[in-house]
Amino acid sequence: MFRRLFWLVAGIAIGTWGTTKVNRAARKLTPEGIAETAVGRAADLGGQVRRFAQDVRTGMAEREAELKKTPGRTGRDYHRGFPAAPDQALPGQRSGNAYNRKDDH
Template sequence: MFRRAFWFTTGAAAGVWATAKVQRKLRSLAPDALAVRAADKAVQGGHRLKDFALDVRAGMAQREGELNDALGLGATPDPYEADASRALPTQASRPQLGSVQHRQGPGRSHDRNEDH
């Protein structure tokens, strides 16, 4: 009698466990659950990619410093500091906006519609 009750409860427990496991698996394969899981994986991948890019950038800066030290260049030049070869033209060297002479004959006025 106890033997039958033992096997009955063991079978019932196994059936409940298997049913719960199957139900969990079905819920995890539902379209909503798959979309949430895919979104989470995409976010995790983005974070990993960002961390990788930051590591690469830090490694590049470190290596650039090592190369500058090895070549004796010292500090890197400021990209916003213009030198003589890349300097912008000064006010005196730029042509004035009003200095352009129109080629008009004597006594003719300029008509804008003639240009178009």
């Protein structure tokens, strides 16, 4: 008797679980379910784009701070990418004004 009762309860539990799974899968295939999935994925993509943009802004700010600390770059010359004075060189560059040197010609 207990054996039959056990199998009855097990069958009901498995049937309920299976029905729930089938209903969820069928719901995802309806137009409303597809729309919900698309909206969820679009929201995830939007969040990823926002995080990427924030990372880019942070990186730009860090790089700009590094460049501003570089000797010889001040004021408007910093934004144009040239040293502040022709006789000052950035690290890795030759000193002096390389464009007006007569021995290079």
